[in-house]
Amino acid sequence: MLGRTANDLYWLSRYIERAENIARLLEVGYRIVLLPREGEGFHEEWRSTLESAGCLQGYVQRHGELLTQNVIDYMLFDTSNPSSIASCLASARRNGRAQRTALTREMWESLNSAWLEFSAIRPATVTSNSLPELLDWVRSRSALYRGALLNTILRNDTFYFSQVGTFIERADSTARILDVKYYHLLPSSEMVGSEKDNYQWAALLRSVSAHRSYRWVFKDHYRPLKIADFMILNRQMPRSLRSCYDELTAALRDLAVFYGVRHDCQMTAESTRDLLLEADMHNIFQSGLHEFVQDFIGRNNKLGNEISTAYHFSD
C-alpha cells in the first residue's frame, strides 16, 4: 500500500469519528442549555463544549461572545472551522475520493451520500426543533460508515489503518472531555452531591453515550470515582481510554504481523495500554486526574506521530 493511501485512510477514519464526537458534544451541550438555571450558565456550558472539541480559540476569534446560535453554526456548518461537522464530512469524503480504490463500494457510497445530503442542508432551516434530529442523523451516518467498514472490508492493512485512525481519535476525544470537565469529578464534590452536580455528571456520561450503560455496569448512582473509572479504565465501555487502547494495540499488532516488522509505535501503544491496565482510580485521583489525562493526551499524540513515521505517511 502507498504511504499516502495509509495516511488518507487513517485521517478518513479520524474525521468520521470526529464528526460523531462533535455531534454528541453538541447534543449534550444543547440539552444542558435548555435546562432551567440561573444567570449565564449556558456560557460556561458552551465554553467547555468548545474547549472539549478543541474549537474554543477559533470560535472566539470568529464570533467573540458565546451565543447558542453561533456555536451551533460554527460547529455544524462553518467550513473555516476544520473540526466542524461540515468540514469533517468534506475532508472524509475528499480522502475517500482520493483513495476510492481502497474503499469498498458500500463504504464509498455511505461516505458520498452523507456528504451529498449534508451539503444540501441550508443552515438557516435548522431550528432548535430540528437540531436533535440532525445530530442524530450525523451519528447514524458515522455508524453506517463504520458498519460498512466492519462488514465489507478485507482484513488487511486497509482495515488496520482505518481502525488505528478511529481509536486514536476516540481516545483523544474522551480524554479531552475528561480534561475539560475533570473538576466536576474532583473527590471533594462527592461530598456535596447536589442536584446540579448530578446532571453535570450525567451530561459527562452522555457525551460518551454511557449514561445508561453506567447504570448497568455499576448498579449505583453517579459517583465521580466510578464515572472516571468508567471513562478511563473500564474495558467494557467502548469509548473508555482502555477500550480504545485495546483496539489500538490489536490493530497495530495486526499491522506488525501483516508486514512482518515491529516499529516504535507498537511499543508505545503497548506501554500506554499496560499503564491503563495497571492503574488504580484512587491513585490517579491522588496524584492528579488532570495530570494523568494530560500525560495520556501527550502519549496519544506521540503514538500518532510514530505511526506516521513508521508507515511512511508522507515522504
Added chain:
Amino acid sequence: MVAAFDEMNGFGGEVRAPYRALAEWLGVQHLDTLRQKSAEAEVLFRRSGITFAVYGAEEAGERLIPFDILPRIIAAEEWRRLELGIEQRVRALNAFLYDIYHRQEILKAGKIPEELITQNSAFLPEMIGVDPPRGVYSHIIGVDLVRTGENEFMVLEDNTRTPSGVSYMLENRETMMHLFPDLFSRNRVRPVENYPDALLKTLESVAPGNLDAEPTIALLTPGVYNSAYFEHSFLADQMGVELVESSDLVVIDGLLRMKTTEGLKRVDVLYRRVDDDFLDPLVFDPTSLLGVPGIFDVYRSGRVTIVNAPGAGIADDKAIYSYIPAIIEFYTGKQPILANVETYNCREPASLKYVLEHLAELVVKEVHGSGGYGMLVGPKSTKDQIETFRAKLVANPSNYIAQPTLSLSTCPTLADSSVAPRHLDLRPFVLIGDQVRLMPGGLTRVALKKGSLVVNSSQGGGTKDTWVLQE
C-alpha cells in the same frame, strides 16, 4: 441536409432487425415510467461517484455526464466487420509507430511528407531506437467511429495516447442491468464486464523481460482534480493495482519505485493517464512540477514499461489522420476495411483554397485540439462565427484540417417531451499486448440537443449503453 440514418428505423420504414425487441418493448412503455427510470439512473451514478470535471468551469467540481437509458444496438454481423477493421487498423498504427521511431521506411518510400513527422510536436525524437516490449507503442486505443448508412461506418479519429471513457462503458452496463433486467432477457447482449481483466492481462504481457517475480503494475493519475479521475480510480480498483500520483514515485538506482507503507517498491509496468509532457521533467518539460525525474531513462533502459508509450500520440495526430489509409496499406499490404472520413489538410494550398470557399459546409478542427474545443461546425455557425474562424485559419493554415459535415446516424433518445432521434458516435476500446483484445461494446456518445452533431461531454453530450448482440 439529407435525413440521417436512424439506428432503429434506417432511412424510414421498417424497424431494423437488431432493434426489434427494443422497439416492441418501447411501444408499451409510458413516458413517465421511462422518466422515472432515468431519474433512478442518475441517483445510481451520483452515488457511485462517477463524475467528471469540466475544464474552465468556475465550480470545477463534479458533474455527471448525462446518461440516456435507451441503448444503442449493434448486430453480430455488423460487429464482426468492425472487429476486423479495428484490428487491422490498430496493428497498422503500432507498426507505423515502430517504423517512424526506427528505420522510417514509410518516409523513405515517400508515403508521408517527412516534415509532417519530424516537425510535429507529437513526434518524440527521444524515442528513436527505443524498443518497447513486443514492439507495442499504443496498448490501449479508442477508435472513434461514426455511421452514415446501413454499411457506412467510418473512423473519425484514433485515440492512441490515453483514451478515456471505458469506465462509462462498464458503469452504463451495470446501471442498465440494474434498471432493466427484463430487456436483457429479451436481447442476447454480449458482456463487457471482463474489460479490467483483459486490461490487466495486456499490461502483464508487456512487462520488462527477466523479472524475478510477477510484474508490479501501477496506474499513474494526475490526481483527484483531473476530469477522468473517477475512471483512473475505477480501473485501478477493478484490476487491484495501486493508483499512484507522480509524487508517489521516485527513481532510485535505475529503477522506478513507489513509496509504500513498507518503504520503496519497484514498479514494472506503469499505465499512465498523464500526458507525455508531464512524465519526466528532465526530458519533456523542465518547468513542470509534475512528473517523475529520471523515469524516461529507466524506460529507455528497458526496466519499466510505460503504457501507452511516450510519443505514441504521433499516430493520432490530426495532420497524420488523412494518411492512415496509406499507412494501413503500407504495413499490411491490404486495403483498409474501415474507411476514413474525407479530410482536407489546410497546410496544402489546394485544400486550403477549397476549405475557405466551403467553410459554411465543413467541420474545421484544430490539429491538436480535443474535447470539441476550438472547432467550427460550418452549417451550425453564424456568419460572424465563420468569419472569425476564417481569420484564424488564414493566419495559421497548417494548424487546421477540415472534413465534410457528416450526417451522423441517430438513435431514439429520451428527450424532454418524447422519445426522439439524436445523433451519436461510437468509441470501442481495443487492447494490444500479447494479442489484440477488443471489447464487444464501447462508449456511445450522444448529442442530446436536437439537431446537434457535437457529442463531447464537455459540449452537452451524453452517453448510452452499447449492446453488441450475440450471433
